Amino acid sequence: MRAAVIGAGMAGLASARQLALAGWEVDVLERADGPRADGYMMDFFGLGFDAAERMGLLPRLRDAAYRIGAVEYVDAKRGKRTASIDYDQFASALDGRLLSLMRPDLELVLLDALGDAPEGSVRVHYGARFAEEDGAEHPEEVARLLEGADVVIGADGIHSSVRASLFGDESQYLRPLGLRAAAYVIDGAPELHAEYDGRFVLTDTIDRQAGIYSLRDGRVAAFLAYREDAAGQPPAGEDAPTRLRRVFGGLWEPIDRLLDRCPPHPYDDVVAQVVLPRWHRGSTVLAGDACQAVSLLAGQGASLAIAGAELLTSLIGPCTDAAAIESAMVEYERRWRPVVEEKQAAGRRAAGTFLPPDRWHLLMRRWALRGSSLPVVKTIVMRSIAGGTGLKGTTGV
Template sequence: MKAIVVGAGIAGLVTARQLGLAGWDVALLEKSDGPRPDGYMMDFFGPGVDAAERIGLYPRLAAAAYRPDAVEYVDTRGRRTCSLDYGQFSRLAGGNVLSLLRPDMERAALAALADVPAGRVRIRYGARLAGAWNDDDGGVRAAVVGPTGEVLTGDVLVGADGIHSEVRARIFGPERDYLHPLGMRAAAFIAEDPKLASRFRNRFVLTDSIGRMAGIYSLRTDQVAAFLVYRDAGSTDSGPLATSARERLRNEFDGLGSTVDRLLELCPEYPYDDVVAQTIMPVWHRGATVLVGDAGGAVSLLAGQGGSLAIAGGALLGDLLGPASSPDGVSAALGVFEERWRPQVEAAQKAGRRAARSFLPANRVQRLARRWVIRATHLPGVDRLVARQILGQTVK
């Protein structure tokens, strides 16, 4: 059996690995020229942890993880206004929370392909999709951009190519039908600054600001990871904006203090920059084509479970498809995948929409309310309430 997987991000790599282990031949197509270096810090918990342990990926993730002591909110002078104890949050989430940079998660999933017999999974970086089709005989085709106009054939086509999925657009319809922006944009980049790296070691620091938020975390070297989110009227759709990302960020985050000013000086010309959105679809598979990860069920970065769901969804899809040996087997596996996986994605999306309503305070009253809630997290009952808002599930 042959699979074509489009997108060598976390979900695509995990899906390809599981199919390769099951004996499939997998063509993994990625439009980027190599593994992507950009991305933000993510909390890894929930279903992804169980899936990573089951498929043997967890040790690689744990080796790459950071372990912050606290999440701190600071004012424009850098003074702490409130903080969350990270150990307490981890305990409420089951005691198994990892803080990971998105690029590190991708590298761990990429390294795990070494477990697959040689030749089963072939990655092609710099391969852009030119077309995709479901055939009448139950197979699929995918055309790759290039002078030869190469067309690949397979038994299943997996769209794991993110919220702006090309597979989704070609098989299911235009992006505007499925992408639901949450009224914000987010940016992230990594920069080198020994002084900042030393100052913020083992702390994830966020600005206690209105309508925008900048975050910083020190990495193992002299680098820092920056994360910026802001309300934006232009984020009612996912189209390109008139100004460059660096210019827009410098305008939006001016006045948040010397640390943020320094981050803006370090901002590269082309940081990660995109709309904060969810992908909501009535169905994730059509013919022998299926969507996984953000392509079919993006929860948004505010839900805090994107990486977790990418691993769990990719592992489930790969394991269900693995035994299939015919078009009927593929069809049955895709139906079971959607039936089993949709409830978890929809629960996480619901949590993401709740988080969106309070993530960026719109005024001083909302900001003060957030401070009170965070300061009260040491109280029994309140800690569970806050954790439930973050996790999207009942906690013990």
């Protein structure tokens, strides 16, 4: 049996590995020229943590993880700490099953894990656009790989071209939450790296939030979130670096230094969810953010990508004909959709409080975070941040 996986992100690479271990031949088609170098820090826990443990990936993920003692909130004008989240308490609320990972590092772990499959069973084709995309290179080769596949898995992200080819324009299925998020990493800032080594610092601000943290290789990372209406009506042709400098310039002096070094093409995208009435058609099925984007506010995008991919491939892996594959896809949706809907609901709730719209909401968040040091409040707050662990018996593996 052969599979074509569109997208070499978390869901795509996890799907490719698991199918190859089940005896399939797999081609992964990725539009980028190589693994992504930029990204943001993620909390990895919940169903994805459980799936990674079953897949035998935890040792490699632990090696790639960062040790974060606390997330600090600071007054952007004075630089004084206003509140913090103790990550040891967060981890304790999750029974220690929490890792802090940079998105590119998680991708590299999954890419390396393809080597666990039989030699030659997985082939990753970088610079290969999905045949339906404008400007697709080598369309004949891509078409050949797709036509010869028993299953096509569309794991090409929130702006999925595979989804568009199946169900139409993304405007029908993308649900923006009124926010945007940006992230990038810079080299050559030793003074910033030293100042924020071992620290993850966020501004305690209204409508906008800027974060800064140091990486182990000497680089410094920026995380920026803002309300779309806070950006105002952008001038025609405004690029992402210019927009970020306009929105965040003057907010906080360390961020001004990072903005001066913003690369030409930072990650900068809408915070949104994907809501679809169905996730498959014919021999093609969607995975990861292409069908189940919960938004980064829910905090479990990467976790759900891996857990969903494990479930999907556990069902498809034993199949030997089209009828069995169709049944597997139906079962995947039946078992996984309730989990996604639960996490999306949590993400929508978080969207209302993630960026305080006024000083009153800012103070409420600050007091809640300060109160999280109390034993009873701590458990409630940390469980709320975690968003629950999902439905029991979902994966069934």
